Amino acid sequence: MFGTGLLKGLGITLKHFTDTFTDDRQKVPSRYQDSIQLDKNRRIIEQPITQEGLLTIQYPEERRLLPERFRYIPMLIWDTEANEDRCTACGICAKVCPPQCIWIVRDKDENGKPVTRPAEFYIDVAVCMSCSFCTEFCPFDAIKMNHDYELAVYDRYPQLVYSKEELTVPLEYYAALWPTQFAAEQQKRKEEAEAERIRNEEKKRAAEEKARAKAAGEAAPAAAEGGAKPKRSAEELAAMKAAAAAKAAARKSGEEGGESAAVAEAAAEAMAAPAVSEADAKKARLEEMKRQAAEKAKARKESGA
Numbered sequence: 001m002f003g004t005g006l007l008k009g010l011g012i013t014l015k016h017f018t019d020t021f022t023d024d025r026q027k028v029p030s031r032y033q034d035s036i037q038l039d040k041n042r043r044i045i046e047q048p049i050t051q052e053g054l055l056t057i058q059y060p061e062e063r064r065l066l067p068e069r070f071r072y073i074p075m076l077i078w079d080t081e082a083n084e085d086r087c088t089a090c091g092i093c094a095k096v097c098p099p100q101c102i103w104i105v106r107d108k109d110e111n112g113k114p115v116t117r118p119a120e121f122y123i124d125v126a127v128c129m130s131c132s133f134c135t136e137f138c139p140f141d142a143i144k145m146n147h148d149y150e151l152a153v154y155d156r157y158p159q160l161v162y163s164k165e166e167l168t169v170p171l172e173y174y175a176a177l178w179p180t181q182f183a184a185e186q187q188k189r190k191e192e193a194e195a196e197r198i199r200n201e202e203k204k205r206a207a208e209e210k211a212r213a214k215a216a217g218e219a220a221p222a223a224a225e226g227g228a229k230p231k232r233s234a235e236e237l238a239a240m241k242a243a244a245a246a247k248a249a250a251r252k253s254g255e256e257g258g259e260s261a262a263v264a265e266a267a268a269e270a271m272a273a274p275a276v277s278e279a280d281a282k283k284a285r286l287e288e289m290k291r292q293a294a295e296k297a298k299a300r301k302e303s304g305a
Ligand code: SF4
Pocket: 086, 087, 088, 089, 090, 091, 092, 093, 094, 104, 137, 138, 139, 140, 141, 142, 143
């Protein structure tokens, strides 16, 4: 029907017109509150992007809440939990930056040895193209994109060359600006820490098991030797020593001739023979003497008869 589209358009305009008043009535008196006041220089102004109505933003007094993924220039994260810079001065961000607007000077300890923190960190924000490559490549989540776009100054140098102090923000500021990304990163860090803990525990357990197995392996032969070994008497030990000495002497003079070698060997064998106690030997000698005396007496008796 002629004029339907026109009426439809007017209806939409009328809806926006009334929505403006509805929205204003809902939000008054503080439609555009400061939701977070981190310090005197940085404010995050809340004005939800979802609100309806034909709104005129009274900039700069009023500012719309920016979407989380909005990016302007980078900022460096100060880890408030660890109380240190997250940046390790690895230089990856400076390498990947397309317009090469990052300069980093690594810090040194008292002995002049380089340490993993930046002494100086500069970004020429007049050159930065807000590409976010630096944040994408940073392995330590140390550099993130800031939402702060009100950077107007009278002179480009040195005002637009930001130093480490100007770039650094606390972790809470980043968490407020990028809540979703921050939560995802925290979760990932937690999982990595847990995985690291499990890895360390497994390593520790494996080392303990290895040490236990080693100790058991050493104890077994020692027990076999020490436990089953019979104790030798002093005589046996003396005989063994003498036999060993005789054997050594025989080995030494072995090539010199059969007799001495044979004598030595016999001596060694004799010495190596099981030792007899002195009392037993005496007793045997007496027995032998008695036997010989009896034989002699018998022979004399037979010859006399
Ligand atoms: S911000 Fe990240 S990538 Fe750049 S130097 Fe620091 S740790 Fe390395």
